Amino acid sequence: MDLLKIEEVAKRTGLTKRAIRYYEDFGLISAPERTQGGIRLYSESDIEKINKILLVKEVLGFSLAELQQYLEFQTIIEQQKSEYRTTEDREARKLKLIEMLSVLQKEKTMIDTKLLRMEQFKEELLGYEKRVLTAIDQLKE
Known part of the structure; x- marks a missing residue:
């Protein structure tokens, strides 16, 4: 399973790196795996969840x-x-x-x-x- 850095997740979701970290801090997404150096690594499942959140936010206008x-x-x-x-x-x-x-x-x-x-x-x-x-x-x- 390929894990992606936050930069790639940002490109694929349209969010900024800061927004992705904020979603994590707010509890909308789980804390991702990290390298020994502390770099966040995201799975395809994480990206799917972020995209679902964005869809719900866009369609329903949820805060x-x-x-x-x-x-x-x-x-x-x-x-x-x-x-x-x-x-x-x-x-x-x-x-x-x-x-x-x-x-x-x-x-x-x-x-x-x-x-x-x-x-x-x-x-x-x-x-x-x-x-x-x-x-x-x-x-x-």
């Missing part, structure tokens, strides 16, 4: 704190899925599914809240647009 919470939810869901697959007891499996459902609903609520805020901004812009169009029409007369 870093919201991203952190979202990633915690994702970790819990993955853990629940793994435990569900390895458990044969029907009642235990049902409980795992109920726990997953609860986390999924929390994630959905986060997204719904963000969408509501976006819709409010859109409505405000539409109001401005309408006033500008009205003013333009009045100037034509």
Whole structure:
């Protein structure tokens, strides 16, 4: 498995080296392996995680704190899925599914809240647009 230095990760993700280190400090990504000299070494898995974070941030407009919470939810869901697959007891499996459902609903609520805020901004812009169009029409007369 090839490990990449932070410069290569920066090129492949579009982040600065400083941002990558900040994501690590903030807990969005795990601390990477290091050489004896302390140089960070990242795996393809690390790059995939960073790119997923960037996608969620871009598409949903999450703040870093919201991203952190979202990633915690994702970790819990993955853990629940793994435990569900390895458990044969029907009642235990049902409980795992109920726990997953609860986390999924929390994630959905986060997204719904963000969408509501976006819709409010859109409505405000539409109001401005309408006033500008009205003013333009009045100037034509």
